[in-house]
Amino acid sequence: MRTYRSHDDYLDKVLTNPKEAARYLNAAAEENDQALILAALAQVAKANGLSKTAKMASLSRMGLYKTLSKKGNPEFKTFLGVLNASGLQMSFRPMV
Structure with a gap:
């Protein structure tokens, strides 16, 4: 019998790869x-671990979650911090 994964589980696995996260x-x-x-940014942060991402972005885990x-409206600095913590750059x- 085939084993199925949820869409979120699949994304959590795939989005740990910076190339896939960038795509x-x-x-x-x-x-x-x-x-x-x-x-999408939240999904990438979740895939890489919210606590780890928050720490690398100089935020609390709860602050990152909010x-x-x-309803969140991240500052540009926070947006860039999450990207950098995920191994990405803008x-x-x-x-065209």
Whole structure:
């Protein structure tokens, strides 16, 4: 019998790879939807461990959780901190 994993379990495994996390965040960013980008960033942080990500981003675990919640509105500094803690950096490209 096949064993099935939940979508979140699959993402938690895949998004620990910085290349996959970058692809995931880029796909979310292409939608130009702040809520979607925030949800994707939260999923990447969760995959890498909220406590570890929070510590590396100089935040408390609860502070990170609140910042990345649906009602969260992270400061740019926090956004970059979570990216860096996940082994990622931001880059820009022209719109085509």
